[in-house]
Amino acid sequence: MPTEPTPAVAPGLPVAEKLREVVRLPTVAGLPRDAPETAAFDALLGTLERLFPLVHARLGLTRIGEHGLLFRWAGSGGGRPVILMAHLDVVPADLSAPWTHPPFDAVVDAGAVWGRGTLDDKGAVVAILEAAETLLADGFTPTSDVWLSFGATEEVSGGDAPAAVDELRRRGVTPWFILDEGGAVAHESFPGVAAPIAVVGVSEKGVTSVELIAEGRGGHASTPARLGPTARIGRALARLDRSPMPAALSDTTVEMLRRMAPHARGPLARLLASAGAMRPVVARALIAAGPESAAMTRTTFALTTLAGAPALNVIASKATAGVNIRVAPGDTVAGAVRHIRRAIRDRHVRIRMLEENEPCPVSPLDDAFELLEATTAEVFPDAVTAPYVMLGATDARHFTRIADRVYRFTPFRMSKAQREAIHAYDERLGVADLADGVRWYRRLIESLPA
Secondary structure, eight states: OOSOOOSSOOTTOOOOHHHHHHHHHHHHHOHHHHHOGGGGHHHHHHHHHHHHHHHHHEEEEEETTTTEEEEEEEOOSSSOEEEEEEOBBBOOOOTOOSSSOTTTTOEEEETTTESSTTTTTHHHHHHHHHHHHHHHHOOOOSSSSSEEESSSGGGGOOOOHHHHHHHHHTTOOOSEEEEEEEEEEETTTTBBBSSSSEEEEEEEEEEEEHHHEOOOEEETEEEEEEEOOOHHHHHHHHHTTTTOOOOOOOOOHHHHHHHHHHGGGGHHHHHHHHHTTTTTHHHHHHHHHHHHGGGGSSEEEEEEEOOOOHHHHHHHEEEEEEEEEOOTTBBOOOHHHHHHHHHOTTTTEEEEEEEEEOOOOOOOSSSSHHHHHHHHHHHHHTTTEEEESSSSSSGGGGGGGGGGEEEEEEEEEEOOOHHHTTTTTTOEEHHHHHHHHHHHHHHHOOOOOO
């Protein structure tokens, strides 16, 4: 895998070629400091400077951490500052998975750039920088300060985003709104709704992790006792799996469904339109529709890691299980932990907190959201813009410390197969969709009010 910048490029290099150069650099998050692959981050910063020379020459740059970037594009005055975000790091690529093309080769095939990071999140990095680069080349100056924040530790919940927030606070920056990765112009996103839904995250669930621990005497497998540590953990997991949190429809989900209703057919259209008055019925319907829609209705528990005895003929003296919790707005971490305790009904199983994050505040659907909606309507006229609660975590959660309006949207068309490829295999971004994303960011910056 190449980690050195390629030779200088001719002016006017197509944006898809820029994305290919960036994807070829395997900036995998969380590797040891001395791993050879960490050189890819240094190479990436040099590549970005070469590909986007006007951004680097004309915008003020502050380095954040080892490889994070924070640009300030000074406005003409009078407007409220905004922050556009994306991240430079990627998750590892499982090379044993059936990739159509190697994950860091950035092959162009079937009208798309294939590779790790095309969707999450280097496509957004390149689209934001290309929008700024071309606007600078046109002699454009935004009405307000535009900050570009690119962290390099998002995939490992690292320190770049909190450090960028600290830097902005030190400078006294109070943003009008912040826009990070998140929803997309999602095709095939909701059964019975043909139109693509441009889902804009107005909040995100709180990511919390706990460990369940059971301990006992252990011993030889020839003399097992009832309810040893492994059995207790197994029973606790089975009980928790049968005891989900109560389902409910948030106001955000009701508004999302209301906006979808005119694009649905028959009884479904009526059901979506009346979601606010029929919340229990609609919540049950979402649960029945599958895990993705069910997760919109409640705090969830994912039973993930397991550990027990070191050998088949040994009774464990300690068994553990990891539970990843996604806390929905309206719930709390403390409430989720109380639910686990009630569900497992075993005082011999301890609960140890590993990571604790409350859900994010819900951003308003006011003039900032309306600007995102208007921009989307211009670039994607067939799409329906709707708010939603993000199920995953982003760097945006840290920025709620300095702004009341934190939105999560990546302006790319994505099929269901593409969305399923994020953090999996065959991640890819259409060349035309990347160009539309550049156009979307350009129009957003051009439309910032004075």
